[in-house]
Amino acid sequence: MPAHSAGVSEQTPAEVAHALEEFLADHSRAVLLDDGRVLFDMRESRYSISQEHGRCTLHLWSEDRNMVRRVSGFSTRKDTLKLQTLRFGQSKPQILELVAQPDRRTPTARDTTRRRYAATLERVLLRSYPDWKADDFRIAMDLEQSFGPAYARGVLQQGQKAWAVVGVNAEESQATIDGVLTVGLLWLGLCREQADGRRLLSGLRIVVPRGTASTTLARMAWLREDAARWELFELDQRTEELMERDAADTGNLITRLLHAPNTAAATERFSVPLLQAMAMVPIADQTRVEQRLRSSTELALLLHGLEFARIRQRVSANSFAQTSEISFGAGVQESPLDPGSEPMIREFVERLFARRRKGGSQKDPLYRMQPEAWLESELRANIGPLTDGQESLARFNTDYVYAQVPAFQASDRGMLDLLTVSHDGRLAVLELKAHEDMHFALQGLDYWLRVRWHHTQTIDASTGIGTFQRHGYFPGLRLSEDPPRLFLVAPSLRIHPATETVLRYLKPQVEWTLLGLNEKWRDGVKVITRKRSPGH
Helix, strand or coil, X not given: CCCHHHCCEECCHHHHHHHHHHHHHHCCXXXXXXXXXXXXXXXXXXXXXXXXXXXXXXXXXXCCCEEEEEEEEEEEECCEEEEEEECCCCCCCEEEEEEXXXXXXXXXXHHHHHHXXXXXXXXXXXXXXXXXXXXXXXXXXXXXXXXXXXXXXXEEEEXXXXXXXXXXXXXXXXXXXXXXXXXXXXXXXXXXXXXXXXXXXXXXXEEEECCCCHHHHHHHCCECCCCCEEEEEEEEXXXXXXXXXXXXXXXXXXXECCCCCCHHHHHHHCHHHHHHHHCCCCHHHHHHEEEEEXXXXXXXXXXXXXXXXXXXXXXXXXXXXXXXXXXXXXXXXXXXXXXXXXXXXXXXXXXXXXXXXXXXXXXXXXXXXXXXXXXXXXXXXXXXXXXXXXXXXXXXXXXXXXXXXXXXXXXXXXXXXXXEEECCCCEEEEEECCCCCCCHHHHHHHHHHHHHHHHHHCCCCCCCCCHHHHCCCXXXXXXXXXXXEEEEEEEHHHCCCHHHHHHCCECCCCCEEEEEECCCHHHCCCEEEEEECCCC
């Protein structure tokens, strides 16, 4: 395909590299398409961008694919970056597309699917509840109420009795399906407000596709029973079979607890390649580097939470000797360190440390990349600003702050979590968010549920020793048997209005605190607002 026919013109290698870097920094879920076919999903792939010999080269690889292309030009439109590429040894250009979201359905196709689903949902419910009537189920966007078109919303009523209903179809992403409970709680509240005493909203019925209910089921178990009745159903859209799920059957939590890394031993094991990697960092900036042990064989180097280098140890193919591999790159960008790449890597590191610093520019992709990771790094280094001096027992023990414990499996929620402990021995779960997210409260509940589950599995009441200490966390401390406290931490202007609404529906056993930070938290974290669950 000729470049001009695709609306792509040539630019300098530096311009192309900057465009690629900026797009991939802003769109971590992007996919690379060739004529509509997915070549790479960036959530499961890695890449490197190099500028050598007057050309920009893009290298992408995953478990089952490897690709190297020269990129000579690009054009942009909303959420899409069109790339003019060349295979090595060929002269005919090929147009590839980087798109921000993996869902490639056209707006018309999505709308048609959702409208058909709303009609199907209404028909199935009326067949299951023949003595009830249904309001027209709607999918229209309602920005004022935070309702998106992915969710079908309606009301079943019988005389003065009524139920709010929300459903989501099987072609939506799992993240969209898991968001149905937040939408359902907001819809229930709106229906009760609009009922104005003319009918009694008994509760909320949620309908999700068959086999997708586990997250919603686990969350619903912690909703207040005095606030409403809660029912969850799975719908097989092919057979139109509706199956109710038992709210008491929460199943197994998808989580794992890894042993705390032995940082001292790792420092010695990685000492030689670490010196080599640190030699790429300007001497004046080396104190800004954070070391994070990913596993017994991988050490990551981070700058304000952004991983920019990694050292991996592998067993040599021809012997039992250990070899070390060093690579550099921001996020999923990665280039091996070797004599040929050293000048490019040194330039990248200098550019990164010059631009990703306090007081940087929001227009700079390296500055704004992974803001939650930056916030996490600030709090890992100093969690003190979050403590409340008026409650000495609830103040955090700053000697024990862990990230992603326990870890979620097969999940990229765009969130980062911290686990610490207060001076009274209570575990404290911190859910962090840098941008507005209406599902903030229930995502925090997800992490709280997993920490609580691990904490209560094998705790020894006589010693206070439980699962976490047996895995190397909180050494020497006696942990309280009480459930963890939940802290939701975000810039105050970025806390979605839905957050407090959802929190009010949680059972009293979920002791929560909502902390609103200053907008310029990168320059120093300060708590601007603090709200607690009733009775605490």
